[in-house]
Amino acid sequence: MIDFVGAGPGAKDLITVRGMELLKKADLIIYTGSLVNPELLQYASKETEIYDSSEMDLDKIMSLMIEAHREGKNVVRLHTGDPALYGAIGEQIRILEENRIEYGYCPGVSSLFGAASALKKEFTVPGGSQSLIITRMEGRTEVPDSERIRSLASHHSSMAVFLSARMIRELSDELMAGGYGADSPAAIVYKATWEDERVIYTTVKELPEAAEKNGISKTAIIFTGDFLSDGAFTENVRSKLYAPAGGERMKALAPSK
Ligand code: SAH
Numbered sequence: 448m449i450d451f452v453g454a455g456p457g458a459k460d461l462i463t464v465r466g467m468e469l470l471k472k473a474d475l476i477i478y479t480g481s482l483v484n485p486e487l488l489q490y491a492s493k494e495t496e497i498y499d500s501s502e503m504d505l506d507k508i509m510s511l512m513i514e515a516h517r518e519g520k521n522v523v524r525l526h527t528g529d530p531a532l533y534g535a536i537g538e539q540i541r542i543l544e545e546n547r548i549e550y551g552y553c554p555g556v557s558s559l560f561g562a563a564s565a566l567k568k569e570f571t572v573p574g575g576s577q578s579l580i581i582t583r584m585e586g587r588t589e590v591p592d593s594e595r596i597r598s599l600a601s602h603h604s605s606m607a608v609f610l611s612a613r614m615i616r617e618l619s620d621e622l623m624a625g626g627y628g629a630d631s632p633a634a635i636v637y638k639a640t641w642e643d644e645r646v647i648y649t650t651v652k653e654l655p656e657a658a659e660k661n662g663i664s665k666t667a668i669i670f671t672g673d674f675l676s677d678g679a680f681t682e683n684v685r686s687k688l689y690a691p692a693g694g695e696r697m698k699a700l701a702p703s704k
Contacts, residue, residue, distance in 0.1 A: 448516070448521055448522070448549070448550070448551060449512055449516050449522040449523075449524065449543065449548060449549075449550040449551070450469050450521075450522070450523050450524070450550065450551035450552070450553055451524045451526060451530050451534075451536050451539070451540075451550065451551070451552045451553065452466045452469050452470070452523050452524065452525050452526070452530075452553045452555065453466060453526060453527075453528060453529040453530050453553060453554050453555015453556070453557075454466070454478070454479075454483045454484070454487055454525050454526060454527050454528070454555055455487075455528065455555045455556040455561070455640070456527075456528055456556055456557065456558040456560070456561025456562070456639050456640045456641075457484045457558070457561060457638060457639060457640040457641035457644075458484070458561075458640040458641065459484060459486040459487055459489070461556050461561065461640055462487060462490075462555065462556075463553060463554065463555065463556075465553050466553050466555060467490050469521075469523050469551075469553060470487065470488075470490040470491050470523055470525070471490055471491070471492065472521050473491055473492075473495050473521050473522065473523040474494070474495060474496065474515065474520035474521050474522070475495065475496045475497075475498075475511070475512070475515040475520055475521070475522045475523070476488065476491055476495055476496070476497045476498070476522075476523045476525055477497075477498045477499075477500050477503075477508055477511060477512065477522075477523070477524050477525065478497070478498075478499060478500065478525035478526075479499075479500050479501065479525065479526055479527050480499030480500065480501040480502070481501045482527035482528075482666065483525055483526070483527050484641065487525070496515075498511065500524075505538060505539070505542075508524075508539070509539065509542045509543075512524065512539075512543075513542075513543075513546060513548065516548060524536075524539065526555070527555075527558065528555055528556065528557040528558040528559070528561070529554050529555040529556065529557040530552070530554075530555065531554070532557050532559065532581065532609070533583070533609055533610060558639050558640075558668060559581065559607055559609075559668065561636075561639035561640040562607070562636035562639040562668045562670070564639070564640065565636050565639045565640065565644055565646050566634060566636060566646060566670070566675070568674055568675065569674065570605040570607075570672075570674055571605070571674075572605075572673065572674045575673050575674065576603065576604040576605045576672055576673060576674060577604075578602070578604040578605065579604065579605045579606070579607060580599050580602065580604055580605070580606045580607070581607050581609065582594060582596065582599055582606070582607070582608055582609070583608060583609045583610040583611055584596065584608065584610070584611040584614040584617060584618055584621075586610060586611075586614070595621065596608070596618060596621035596622060596625060597621045597622075597624040597625035598625065599625065600621065600622045600624075600625025600626060600627055600671075601625045601626050603626070603627075603672070603673075604672060605670070605671075605672035605673075605674045606622075606670065606671045606672050607668050607669075607670055608668065608669040608670070608671075609668055611669060612635075612658060612663055612664050612665050612666070612667040612669065613664050613665065615635075615654050615655045615658045615669065616654075616655040618654065618669060619651055619652060619653075619654040619655055622651045622671055623651060623652065627651045627671060628651070629650060629651060629652035630650050630651075630652070631650060631651045631671060632648070632650065632651075632671070632672075632673070632675035632676045633648075633649050633650055633651045633653075633654050633657075633669065633670065633671045633675070634646060634647060634648050634649065634669070634670045634671075634675055635647040635649070635654070635657060635658055635661070635663055635667050635668075635669055635670075636667060636668050636670065637661070637663050637666060637667040638666050638667075639668070645661065645663070647661055647663070648675070651671055654669065
């Protein structure tokens with residue numbers, strides 16, 4: 448069996464129980480060495496063959512996986528966070544399907560949520576933004592014109608920008624071009640849930656200086672949005688979910704007689 452497994456954001460105990468069990472049973476693990484915490488490999492047995500995919504091309508990765516599978520081995524393809532976000536698993540899945548090979552897919556805790564825990568914040572704020580935009584600056588991978596940062600920024604929702612720490616100056620300019628004021632709150636979360644995790648609060652304009660001063664050029668998510676400002680919306684507006692007046696939701700939760 449071949450399983451794609453989300454490794455979680457970093458901390459060894461933030462993989463799912465299912466993911467951990469798959470690692471324990473694996474005969475072959477191919478992990479994304481640039482981002483997966485190697486401590487996770489401690490769940491594997493001593494006999495498990497382990498490869499770092501950052502030193503391999505797609506053909507090599509796929510032939511290793513398929514060969515092991517045909518030998519009846521348990522294969523785990525370990526991706527950072529949750530594989531569904533910028534995991535490039537689509538191309539791997541396509542090749543397995545072309546070869547009529549069945550596979551499993553075990554979700555993980557995305558670094559997006561690892562970062563929320565580092566920030567100790569909720570992305571969706573009662574009375575404020577009810578949407579989170581997850582995006583990136585264009586790099587080697589193209590971004591459609593309709594999804595340029597400046598047009599997404601015009602929504603003023605909560606925003607999480609992946610894979611863009613190296614382009615942080617352009618990102619800051621794009622956010623301002625999209626209507627964010629220079630003083631709008633921004634944050635950089637570096638290596639969320641790792642031991643050397645860092646959270647830097649700054650403003651949209653000061654993002655590049657903040658990154659430079661802290662020596663951050665990778666493994667970071669850059670956040671903007673009013674959810675970052677302390678208590679801005681939460682002081683007077685409480686979520687209706689726990690409102691005392693007993694809406695539909697409260698009734699639904701009431702014990703039945
Ligand atoms: N599938 C992964 C994302 C892979 S893309 C997930 O769900 O988290 C790689 C990008 O993810 C990095 O450039 C960075 O933007 C972000 N990233 C991954 N791990 C991170 C972490 N622990 N802290 C902050 N950002 C992280």
